[in-house]
Amino acid sequence: MTMPIYLDYGATTPLDPEVAAAMAPWGVDGFGNPHSAHMWGYKAKAAVELAREAIAALINAPVESIAFTSGATESNNWALKGVLTAPGQTRRRIVTLATEHSSVLETAQYLASIGAQLTVVPVRADGLVDAGDLARALGEDVALVSAMAVNNEIGVVQDLAAISRLAHGVGAVFHVDAAQGFGKIAIDVEASGIDLMSITAHKIYGPKGVGALYRRPFTVITPLLHGGGQEDGRSGTLPTQLIAGFGVAARIAGQRMAADHAHALLLRDRLLARLRVPVEVNGSLDRRWPGNLNLSVPGVTVPLLKQLPGLAISSGSACAAVTGRPSHVLLALGLPDAVAKASLRLGFGRFTTDAEIDAAADQINAAVQQYLEERA
Structure with missing residues (x-):
């Protein structure tokens, strides 16, 4: 595997x-x-x-x-x-x-x-x-x-x-x-x-x-x-x-802070550019650590994690993953329960490659398109 x-x-x-x-x-x-x-x-x-x-x-x-x-x-x-x-x-x-x-x-x-x-x-x-x-x-x-x-x-x-x-x-x-x-x-x-x-x-x-x-x-x-x-x-x-x-x-971290930030920003922008499905970024995109990207997909109200076995990602805090409850953070932003449960948190950093970002975008595109086609 x-x-x-x-x-x-x-x-x-x-x-x-x-x-x-x-x-x-x-x-x-x-x-x-x-x-x-x-x-x-x-x-x-x-x-x-x-x-x-x-x-x-x-x-x-x-x-x-x-x-x-x-x-x-x-x-x-x-x-x-x-x-x-x-x-x-x-x-x-x-x-x-x-x-x-x-x-x-x-x-x-x-x-x-x-x-x-x-x-x-x-x-x-x-x-x-x-x-x-x-x-x-x-x-x-x-x-x-x-x-x-x-x-x-x-x-x-x-x-x-x-x-x-x-x-x-x-x-x-x-x-x-x-x-x-x-x-x-x-x-x-x-x-x-x-x-x-x-x-x-x-x-x-x-x-x-x-x-x-x-x-x-x-x-x-x-x-x-x-x-x-x-x-x-x-x-x-x-x-x-x-x-x-x-x-x-x-x-x-002190020596690499600027380089790590620039690398994360490039990866984030690359991922967003390669997504062919509409997404909404949860939380301010401007005042944000670029190594975090929390996404909701309009029209998707079921958790997508099971449809993305090739990605090690989460729908919220790792500490709360066992509860199955929607993220209290996303609920605090005003997102409905179903949207909060379906959101994806992607985190990348120092060792993430462009190729990994491209493959992740392709997998998300395919999973969302399949879900929307099945619902049509």
């Missing part, structure tokens, strides 16, 4: 060979605990700190502001729970957007179930939040505002600096879920006024199972994991091998 063409970069990216090579020494031989006071520990700690420096440099952050976690889901949980349960915290309201990742929305809903208050702000039909709507949702009781940098399903890029100004205007902490934005778009935590930011390695050609939380100095949050107190409150032995890979992935 021929392997499907991988166009699910939004779910995870392939491991860059240079990253894999950097991780290799920290398996069998470099097994030391980076918190141990001996040669093996010192070597592992040096690798961890080198990675921390690379990640901090990519977002213009102090090195000590980066705390490693298991991924963006843990970082999101830590940010939201940490702010709401911080010592002396008297504010009880969280404000977030309707199109956020489930790890933000469900964490916020959990906090609401134990006494917090939650305000979910709608977005426009293009997936971007209206500044007026957000401003009207804010008040002196808001502890935290959380917004995604690049949406995982529709790729739209929110105006982080504008959201930060509104959040700080009422004295709230501003958290960004940058799982899909870190290493792909330029994010300067100082210039954008970001207080907390969640990032992960496996969206930038790094390993799965490792991420980080950026915390602006003097931003007070309660630890999520208690124990040995590693990582300034995030307890647990650090996975040196994964972190070493994360650091190299961040360094490569």
